[in-house]
Amino acid sequence: MxxxxxxxxxxRLRAERRKRMWSQPDLARxxxxxxxxxxxxxxxxxxxILRRIRSYEAGEHEPRDPYRTLLCRVFGISEVVLFSxxxxxxxxxxxxxxxxxxxxxxxxxxxxxxxSAEAGTHQEGSSGRLEDILASLDMLMRRRDLFPLTGxxxxxxxxxxxxxxxxxxxxxxxxxxxxxxxxxxxRLDNLLGPxxxxxxxxxxxxxxxxxxxxxxxxxxxxxxxxxxxxxGGLASWLNLDLEQYDQAFALARQASQIALENxxxxxxxxxxxxxxxxxxxxxxxxxxLQLSDEALRLAMTRADHTLCSWLTVTRAQVHAFLGNDxxxxxxxxxxxxxxxxxxxxxxxxxxxxxxGHLYKxxxxxxxxxxxxxxxxxxxxxxxxxxxxxxxxxxLVRASAEVLAACAAAHLELREIPEAARLxxxxxxxxxxxxxxxxxxxxxxxxxxxxxxxxxxxxRALDEQxxx
Numbered sequence: 001m002x003x004x005x006x007x008x009x010x011x012r013l014r015a016e017r018r019k020r021m022w023s024q025p026d027l028a029r030x031x032x033x034x035x036x037x038x039x040x041x042x043x044x045x046x047x048x049i050l051r052r053i054r055s056y057e058a059g060e061h062e063p064r065d066p067y068r069t070l071l072c073r074v075f076g077i078s079e080v081v082l083f084s085x086x087x088x089x090x091x092x093x094x095x096x097x098x099x100x101x102x103x104x105x106x107x108x109x110x111x112x113x114x115x116s117a118e119a120g121t122h123q124e125g126s127s128g129r130l131e132d133i134l135a136s137l138d139m140l141m142r143r144r145d146l147f148p149l150t151g152x153x154x155x156x157x158x159x160x161x162x163x164x165x166x167x168x169x170x171x172x173x174x175x176x177x178x179x180x181x182x183x184x185x186x187r188l189d190n191l192l193g194p195x196x197x198x199x200x201x202x203x204x205x206x207x208x209x210x211x212x213x214x215x216x217x218x219x220x221x222x223x224x225x226x227x228x229x230x231x232g233g234l235a236s237w238l239n240l241d242l243e244q245y246d247q248a249f250a251l252a253r254q255a256s257q258i259a260l261e262n263x264x265x266x267x268x269x270x271x272x273x274x275x276x277x278x279x280x281x282x283x284x285x286x287x288x289l290q291l292s293d294e295a296l297r298l299a300m301t302r303a304d305h306t307l308c309s310w311l312t313v314t315r316a317q318v319h320a321f322l323g324n325d326x327x328x329x330x331x332x333x334x335x336x337x338x339x340x341x342x343x344x345x346x347x348x349x350x351x352x353x354x355x356g357h358l359y360k361x362x363x364x365x366x367x368x369x370x371x372x373x374x375x376x377x378x379x380x381x382x383x384x385x386x387x388x389x390x391x392x393x394x395l396v397r398a399s400a401e402v403l404a405a406c407a408a409a410h411l412e413l414r415e416i417p418e419a420a421r422l423x424x425x426x427x428x429x430x431x432x433x434x435x436x437x438x439x440x441x442x443x444x445x446x447x448x449x450x451x452x453x454x455x456x457x458x459r460a461l462d463e464q465x466x467x
Contacts, residue, residue, distance in 0.1 A: 006058070006059040007059045007062070009062065009082065009083045010056060010057055010058065010059035012082060013056055013057055013063075013071065013082070014057045016075045016077065016082070017057075020075075024050055024053050024054060024057075025046075025050060027053055027074070028046055028049040028050045028053055029046070030074045031049060031053075031067065031070045031071070031074060032046070032049065034070050034073045034074045035066065035070055039066050039070075043066075049067075052067060056071075062083070063083075068083070069203070069206060072202060072203075072206060073199065073202070073203060076198060076199050076202065077202070077247065079206045079209070129294050129297070130268060130269075130272055130291075130294045130295070130298055131260065133290055133291055133294055134253070134256065134272075134275075134291075137275075137287065137291075167211065167214035167215075167216070168211055168214075170211075170215065170216070170220045170223075170224070175223050175224070175227065178204075178208060178224075178227045178231075179227060179230075179348065181204055182204065182227065182230050182231045182234055182348070183348055185197045185200060185201050185204065185234060186234055186348075186352075187394070189234075189237075189238065189241075189397065190394060190395045190396060190397055190398065191394070191396050191397070192396075192397075192433060193397050193432070193433030193434045193435050194238045194241045194242050194397075194433075194434070194435060195242075195434045197238070198238050198242070201231065201234055201235050201238055202235060204231055205228065205231040205232055205234075205235045205251070208224065208227050208228040208231050209228050209232075209254075209258075211224050211228075212224045212225050212228050212258065221262070222262055225258050225259075225261070225262045225264070226262075226264065226267070228255065228258055229255045229258055229259050229264065229267045229271070229349075230267075230348060230349045232251050232252065232254060232255030232258070232271075233251075233252065233255055233267075233270065233271060233274060233349055235251045236248045236249075236251040236252040236255070236271075236274055236278075237274070239251060240277070240278060240281070240437070241397075241435055241436070241437050242435075242436055242437075243436045243437055243440070245278055245281060245282060248278050249275060249278045252271050252274045252275045252278065253271075253275065255267070255271050256268055256271040256272065256275070259271060265298055265299075265301060265302055266299065266302050266304050266307055266347075267349065268298060269295045269296070269298040269299035269302075269307060269311065270295075270299075270307055270310075270311075270349060270350060272291055272292075272294060272295035272298065273291075273292065273295045273296075273310065273311045273314050275291055276288045276289075276291040276292040276295060276314060276315075276318065277314055277317075279291060280317060280318050280321065283321075285318055285321050285322050286322075288318045289315070289318045289319070289322065292311065292314055292315040292318055293315065295311050296308065296311045296312060296315060299311050304346075304350075305338045305339065305341045305342035305343075306338075306339065306342040306346040306350050306351075306353055307346075307350050307353075308338045309335045309336075309338035309339040309342065309353060309358065310335075310350060310353040310357075312331045312334050312335040312338060313331065313332060313335035313358055313361045313362060313365070314361070315331050316328045316329075316331035316332045316335065316361070316362070316365045317361060317364060317365045317368070319331060319365075320364075320365040320366070320368035320369045321368055323369070323372050325369055325372075325373055325376065328365055328366075328369060332362045332365060332366075335358060335362070336358060336362075339353075339354075339355065339358055355390060356387050356390045356391050356392065356395075357387075359383050359384065359386045359387035359390070360384065360387040360391075360398075360401070360402050360405065362383050362387075363380050363381075363383040363384030363387055363405055363409070364380075364384075364405055365380075366379045366380030366383060367380035367381075367384070367405065367408055367409055367412065370412055377409065377412040377413065378413070380409055380412075381406075381409035381410065381412070381413060384402065384405045384406050384409050385406065385409075387402055387405075388402050388403070388406055396429060396432075396433060397429070397433040397435055397438070399429055400426045400427075400429035400430040400433065400435065400438040400441075400442075401426075401437075401438055401441065403422050403423075403425050403426035403429070404422070404423065404426040404430075404438065404441040404442055404445060405441075406422050407419045407420075407421075407422035407423040407426060407445055408441075408445060408448075410422065411445065411448055411449065416449070416452045416455055416457055416458065417455070417456075417457040419445070419449065419457075420449060420452075420455075420457035420458050420460065420461040421457065421461075423442060423445045423446065423449070423461055424460070424461050424464050424465075426438065426441070426442055426445075427439075427442050427464065427465060430442055446461070446462075446465065446467075449461070
């Protein structure tokens, strides 16, 4: 007789424990230590918790709160990922890879993009195509034909299987406080890096997801859903910065499902853009382009110029990886025009997209094109230099990315001393904020500087890096 396979969540609980070299008694101790005082006071004896752990890992009983939340906390993994019904998580391999009014490209093809955003009237069922695209991606991930992500197929199941808990006193004060918490975590990430806030953001997001399902009327649900969508977007970004792409996609997909249920087209479009970027990081450029096209079409029904600008420059980066110079430059120009038309204060979830951020993304796109088209590298250097000039001192973590991009631009033009100097500056910030993504950029830059290792500038860099 063939032994029945354990549920995936049971295998994952055991794997996460073993990954940390913990025994089952060790995990029991960590669960108790992770609990708040009022929860810890009502936990049973340690031997009872140990029996629960054995039962969970044997697949006999799926954890319920408070153990479900505590397991997520001690492992530092979101609930949607830890208890996903999908196959065992696997790390996704990753490789880094003209003029005009705004110095971002040609005006060709720009008019139709901007005009569509200006028209901006909502059409019934306008998110239908996005749902179809996401359903097809879910199918690919279920068959593991895309890459080993877990979010698409897990999202719908997760949102309908939340652990029971007492609903909070829904009020304006609660909504405002939760919104401020997400904003504060976002600022701390910019100052200190993803590791400083990751666990707190996961807990915060899981709590908001639970409260969405306990909402007693449509108004409560709408307000709480918007908060959960925003916290999900932040949690997804943190996972992307930590190069945990499966979890990043899972969280964006989950938040997208909530936005769909609440008919929040703007946030649906934003999260589709986030998922497009994750696909692009995974070198799935055609899928990324398909999702980016639909995200932009959906956003334009609401004429949110800041959102449309970010989605357009996001699509420009996909075009750059595909080597489509004309489409890339057209999107860069359109993104700048759309940002010029943004007069209203953007919502918190898209407020990061300002002129400096636009130039950073545009510079990346042009430098990617520069691998094939030398003139694009010159344009990319000019644009990324402008991003650095206007970059906010409060955006510490992201400044490492801008400095690394500037270094890449100088390296492409064989300006080795300046490339080495900027790489060193980027390293100082990346090491302090512990961003794996930025540290990888720096590692790639050093590899490209290897032919110049005997120059004084690169020797000084190597001494700084401890090489």
